[in-house]
Amino acid sequence: PADRPAEGLHVVITAGPTREPLDPVRYLSNHSSGKMGYALATAAAALGARVTLISGPVALPTPAGVERLDVESAREMHDAAQRLAGDCDLFIGCAAVADYRAEAPAEHKLKKQEGEDTLTLRLVKNPDIIAAVAARPDRPFVVGFAAETRDLAAYAHDKLARKGLDMVVANDVSRVGLGFGADDNAALLLWREGDTTGQADLPPQPKAELAEAVIRRALECLTPPAGD
Numbered sequence: 408p409a410d411r412p413a414e415g416l417h418v419v420i421t422a423g424p425t426r427e428p429l430d431p432v433r434y435l436s437n438h439s440s441g442k443m444g445y446a447l448a449t450a451a452a453a454l455g456a457r458v459t460l461i462s463g464p465v466a467l468p469t470p471a472g473v474e475r476l477d478v479e480s481a482r483e484m485h486d487a488a489q490r491l492a493g494d495c496d497l498f499i500g501c502a503a504v505a506d507y508r509a510e511a512p513a514e515h516k517l518k519k520q521e522g523e524d525t526l527t528l529r530l531v532k533n534p535d536i537i538a539a540v541a542a543r544p545d546r547p548f549v550v551g552f553a554a555e556t557r558d559l560a561a562y563a564h565d566k567l568a569r570k571g572l573d574m575v576v577a578n579d580v581s582r583v584g585l586g587f588g589a590d591d592n593a594a595l596l597l598w599r600e601g602d603t604t605g606q607a608d609l610p611p612q613p614k615a616e617l618a619e620a621v622i623r624r625a626l627e628c629l630t631p632p633a634g635d
């Protein structure tokens with residue numbers, strides 16, 4: 408088939424938020440809708456890839472032809488990512504992973520304490536899922552996301568270097584109608600090109616189109632066109 412540049416490749420994508428339990432009925436989480444990660448999975452499958460979606464809790468249907476692994480906490484997502492990372496060509500970390508979890512989730516439902524107006528929760532850092540994938544000797548091509556409210560390019564360059572990524576999709580989440588929960592998004596794409604950094608500005612567009620542009624660019628980096 409003509410336009411299936413991802414044929415034969417396995418793409419693994421993390422999407423959505425994570426949930427970090429506080430007790431059996433409560434958790435810490437965030438407002439990630441999972442829309443961008445699901446759009447990436449849809450686009451990669453349409454371009455011919457085998458796609459595994461590691462998904463936090465979201466209210467979205469599984470894209471056709473995509474294998475979906477449901478997880479809740481960052482540690483579950485990390486374990487799933489490590490199981491799959493050695494067996495994929497492209498890894499995209501699109502999940503909004505909780506940076507911290509409760510150090511010791513309560514075994515039973517926490518009760519209001521009589522006469523106490525405050526409650527102190529002790530949090531510990533979660534693993535950096537994408538950095539751990541990028542640190543593997545058998546690493547796939549690794550694409551990360553950066554959501555920033557200022558100094559987009561500077562933070563994106565820093566993320567590329569600090570996490571050892573091959574590409575960063577950076578978006579300005581302070582722009583109204585774009586990003587978190589929205590159907591449209593815009594992004595600055597940065598990728599390693601030998602010793603320099605390639606760059607592309609993707610204007611505001613539906614997440615489906617942006618997702619396809621990101622996948623196509625990653626595929627070009629992964630398998631440069633033959634003949635030059």
Ligand code: C5P
Pocket residue numbers: 421481500501502503504505506533534535536537538550551552553554
């Ligand atoms: O560090 P920060 O959260 O800004 O980085 C965002 C990128 O790192 C995203 O690609 C996100 O999926 C990934 N990430 C991760 N594990 C974490 C935190 C972020 O994979 N614990």
